[in-house]
Amino acid sequence: MLDSFRDSCGALWDSDVLSREGSQTEKIIRNIASIHAILALEPDLKPRPPINSLFEELVCLCTQNINHTDVEKILKDPRITRLLPSLRNLAALAETHLESHWSRHVIAAENEAEGHIRLTKFPYYENYVDLTRMELAAINAVTPSTPQRVAFIGSGPLPLTSLCMCEALGSSKEEKLLGLKSPEDIVIVNIDHNHNAISQSTALCKRLGQRACGMYFICQDAESLEVELSSCDVVYLAALVGASQREKEDALVSIVERMQPGSLLVIRTAHSLRTLLYPEFDATTNAVLACLDICMVVHPYHHVVNSVIIGRVKARGKRDIPF
Numbered sequence: 001m002l003d004s005f006r007d008s009c010g011a012l013w014d015s016d017v018l019s020r021e022g023s024q025t026e027k028i029i030r031n032i033a034s035i036h037a038i039l040a041l042e043p044d045l046k047p048r049p050p051i052n053s054l055f056e057e058l059v060c061l062c063t064q065n066i067n068h069t070d071v072e073k074i075l076k077d078p079r080i081t082r083l084l085p086s087l088r089n090l091a092a093l094a095e096t097h098l099e100s101h102w103s104r105h106v107i108a109a110e111n112e113a114e115g116h117i118r119l120t121k122f123p124y125y126e127n128y129v130d131l132t133r134m135e136l137a138a139i140n141a142v143t144p145s146t147p148q149r150v151a152f153i154g155s156g157p158l159p160l161t162s163l164c165m166c167e168a169l170g171s172s173k174e175e176k177l178l179g180l181k182s183p184e185d186i187v188i189v190n191i192d193h194n195h196n197a198i199s200q201s202t203a204l205c206k207r208l209g210q211r212a213c214g215m216y217f218i219c220q221d222a223e224s225l226e227v228e229l230s231s232c233d234v235v236y237l238a239a240l241v242g243a244s245q246r247e248k249e250d251a252l253v254s255i256v257e258r259m260q261p262g263s264l265l266v267i268r269t270a271h272s273l274r275t276l277l278y279p280e281f282d283a284t285t286n287a288v289l290a291c292l293d294i295c296m297v298v299h300p301y302h303h304v305v306n307s308v309i310i311g312r313v314k315a316r317g318k319r320d321i322p323f
Contacts (some may be wrong), residue, residue, distance in 0.1 A: 005027070023068045029059055029077050032276065036090070045094040045100050052123070055094055057253045059268045062273045065301055071272050084150045084276065091277050096197075099158035100124075103200040106158075112209035119208070125160065131304045132164035135266060138232060142264060142310055147233040148186060153222050153255065154238025155190035157200040157214070160237065162188045166214060186214045193221040222251040229258040236289045239268035239278040239306050248279070249287045256291045261315040267294060271299045290314075310313050 012137060035058050045051055050101030074080060102122045109115035119125065139147065146169060152162050170184050192198050198219040205212035218227050222241050229235055248267075256265060269281035283294050292311030299307045 005278065006295055017246065024066065025077075027072045028061055028066075028074055028273075032058070032074075032087070033079055033083065035061075036053055036087050039090045043303075044097075045090060046097045047094075051094065053067075055091070058091070058189055058277070060278050063303060064273065066273070068272075069239045074273065075275065081148045084111065087159075088243070088279065089111040093119040094242055095240070096156065099156050099198070100200060102213060103157040104281050105205065107203045107207050109207055112116060112194060112207065112211065113189040115204075115209075118265075119160075119163070122158070122160070127304060128160040129164050130168065131300075131306055132161055132168060134170060134298060134304060135161075135308050136165070138296050138308055138310055139264060139266070140296050142312070145233070149232045149276055150187070150234045150236065151191060151227075152238070153191045153225075153251075154236075154241035155192050155197070155201060155217075156238070156240075157194075157197040158204065159201045162215060163205075163208070163212060166212065181266060187216065187260055189216045189218060189227070191218045191222070191225070191227065193219065195219050201263055220306070222252050223247075223248075225254050227258070229255065229263075230260045232263060234266060235259055236266045237268065239270065243279060245279070245282055245285070248281055252288065253291060259313045261313050263313050264295075265311045265313060267309040269309055270305065271307045274305050274307070276311045277305060282307065283311065 007045070031177065035054050038318060039045065039051075039054060040176065044049065064216070092153040102119075106115050106118045109118050123282075147165075150162070151164060152159065155162060164221055190198075190201060193199075198217050202217045205215045205217075205298060220227060223239070237248070237252065237255065241252050252265070252267070267281055267283065268278075283297065288294070288311070291314055294309065294311050297307065297312045
């Protein structure tokens with residue numbers, strides 16, 4: 001994920017090391033179990049060098065490209081299936097702590113320029129830039145129109161996707177020449193169930209000033225959403241919204257009911273070993289297909305972690321009844 005430790009990832013999988021210490025799958029399983037055991041004993045997962053290093057190593061493990069047979073062996077191994085729910089919970093908690101820490105760091109900047117510099121120093125900043133670029137390319141492949149109003153559900157204390165989108169949409173010379181929207185015209189509504197996350201992200205965007213123009217914040221739960229989404233061209237559902245297929249489907253149905261037919265729902269998920277960090281979402285279930293036409297699924301094979309599913313909201317009269 002990060003340029004700073006890509007070299008260490010390569011060293012981790014040196015063929016000589018693997019031949020000495022056993023099969024690749026066994027090494028990965030043992031390393032995952034070891035990292036989980038250490039993290040589970042930590043009193044808290046707030047960012048500090050030992051915690052940061054463990055999660056960097058975990059991300060290295062999860063973003064390696066290995067063959068499908070080995071992936072299946074790893075994910076179905078009893079040692080992994082037993083610890084998987086706990087590992088995902090630990091990763092989610094650490095991610096929240098990391099984002100909250102960096103949000104406070106940006107808020108404490110003396111001015112807008114310093115705030116932006118601090119934001120770009122966030123360890124996974126480039127990951128978010130590349131993920132947002134990938135998602136916007138996928139959206140562009142599905143619809144030719146540039147999104148003007150976006151909602152991001154599960155935005156957290158550091159709404160980096162929304163900020164990257166603000167910067168990407170309408171900011172280039174080419175876009176201006178084509179008469180597309182400028183950042184000042186783009187509206188991004190950030191929604192999260194956590195009051196602290198909304199409070200922090202609101203303060204962060206105030207510190208960033210014009211760079212965060214068009215950002216709005218609402219504190220609500222995804223499964224009991226009251227905000228109207230019918231004016232949104234695109235709605236994002238974050239990877240950490242819903243810890244299971246059922247929870248994510250419940251949130252999805254609640255969200256889609258408030259969206260305009262023809263608008264797009266972008267669902268973040270994961271594939272391969274990346275599912276050790278985030279739950280995989282099946283977009284082919286009856287409940288999902290009843291309200292969405294699935295247009296595209298994109299899986300990264302580089303440092304980006306999340307996959308993306310794009311679905312178009314069906315007209316209510318054309319929706320199937322799930323069995």
